[in-house]
Amino acid sequence: MAANLKVLASVFKLRIGVFCALAAIAGALVTPGAVPPAPQIFAVALAVLLSAAAAGAFNHYWERDIDPMMNRTRNRPFATGQYAAGPLWPLGLLALTVAAVALAAFAANAWAALHVFLGAFVYGIVYTVWLKRRTAWNIVIGGLSGSFAVLAGAAAALPGLSPQSLILALVLFLWTPPHFWSLATALKDDYAAAGIPMLPVVRSESETNRIILANTFALVASSLLPAFFGAGPLYLGAAALGGGWFLYKSVALVRTPGRSAAMGNFFASLIQLMLLLTAVMVEPLLAG
Numbered sequence: 250m251a252a253n254l255k256v257l258a259s260v261f262k263l264r265i266g267v268f269c270a271l272a273a274i275a276g277a278l279v280t281p282g283a284v285p286p287a288p289q290i291f292a293v294a295l296a297v298l299l300s301a302a303a304a305g306a307f308n309h310y311w312e313r314d315i316d317p318m319m320n321r322t323r324n325r326p327f328a329t330g331q332y333a334a335g336p337l338w339p340l341g342l343l344a345l346t347v348a349a350v351a352l353a354a355f356a357a358n359a360w361a362a363l364h365v366f367l368g369a370f371v372y373g374i375v376y377t378v379w380l381k382r383r384t385a386w387n388i389v390i391g392g393l394s395g396s397f398a399v400l401a402g403a404a405a406a407l408p409g410l411s412p413q414s415l416i417l418a419l420v421l422f423l424w425t426p427p428h429f430w431s432l433a434t435a436l437k438d439d440y441a442a443a444g445i446p447m448l449p450v451v452r453s454e455s456e457t458n459r460i461i462l463a464n465t466f467a468l469v470a471s472s473l474l475p476a477f478f479g480a481g482p483l484y485l486g487a488a489a490l491g492g493g494w495f496l497y498k499s500v501a502l503v504r505t506p507g508r509s510a511a512m513g514n515f516f517a518s519l520i521q522l523m524l525l526l527t528a529v530m531v532e533p534l535l536a537g
């Protein structure tokens with residue numbers, strides 16, 4: 250029973266969904282003005298989690314043909330046939346997405362609901378169905394899905410959004426390519442075997458690593474923009490620390506290419522994002 254539940258949880262990619270929910274909470278708290286009631290923020294964060302989970306599970310369902318070709322994904326339940334790919338899965342996941350959008354609309358407003366929908370649509374359809382198998386730039390557009398997680402929370406605080414929430418959405422947009430390209434670099438043989446044109450499959454390793462470093466620079470620069478919009482010392486310290494570490498690992502990837510350096514950069518992306526989101530969430534609480 251526990252093993253079956255673990256398999257089911259893995260289909261919904263809940264660890265990533267939790268990060269997306271944290272991004273939504275950060276979006277609500279980075280917005281200037283009155284902080285929305287905690288139940289409203291958590292309800293929108295739950296809507297983002299459910300919507301991300303639906304999109305993540307659809308991704309498993311849609312990629313049941315190529316997941317068996319990659320070591321990292323070949324044991325997934327749709328890839329092994331443990332889960333039958335009947336019509337109930339897409340219908341059930343559509344219903345889950347509708348429920349998540351409705352929760353955001355009820356708990357906050359139509360703008361928050363729209364961003365919850367767009368996050369799932371961009372990841373589940375635009376990235377997974379339309380772009381992932383066609384272009385090396387799939388993740389550049391796909392990364393917008395993370396931005397919509399931020400904007401969903403921000404819309405609960407201010408439907409018209411704010412420079413601060415738009416900057417954080419830009420940060421998530423710029424963060425996603427180096428985050429994913431680092432992993433794709435480490436696992437490029439997998440993606441080549443599955444015929445997926447990830448950047449490290451279609452470009453040389455040195456060119457890919459330079460593009461990753463350039464993206465990390467742009468990301469770190471954007472993460473410091475809140476300095477011009479009233480960000481406090483906690484956020485700026487976290488942005489400098491996390492950004493500095495991410496840049497250090499991206500430079501190391503260019504200087505000493507390889508799987509280990511690529512995975513080090515991937516984990517640096519997670520540390521940098523966690524530091525940023527934590528600082529955004531904690532700083533307003535310290536300010537009182």
Ligand code: HEM
Pocket residue numbers: 264265268269272321372376388391392394395396421425428429432519
């Ligand atoms: C379309 C955009 C994105 C793509 C293609 C992508 C890709 C990936 C992949 C392939 C993994 C490895 C997962 C595994 O091996 O099961 C991963 C892990 C992770 N991603 Fe991303 N990511 C994206 C956006 C995001 C966003 C927006 C967040 C957070 C706000 C995020 C947070 C994480 C976390 C926390 C992990 C590690 C947890 C885990 O391995 O399950 N990702 N990402």
Ligand SMILES: CC(C)=CCC/C(C)=C/CC/C(C)=C/COP(=O)(O)OP(=O)(O)O
Pocket residue numbers: 262265266269297298300301302304305308309312322364365366367368369372377394395397398401
């Ligand atoms: C507002 C809202 C709902 C936002 C959603 C944000 C979101 C779910 C982003 C995608 C994260 C993710 C699971 C990427 C893996 O893609 P992949 O298919 O490359 O990974 P795989 O190879 O492991 O299947």
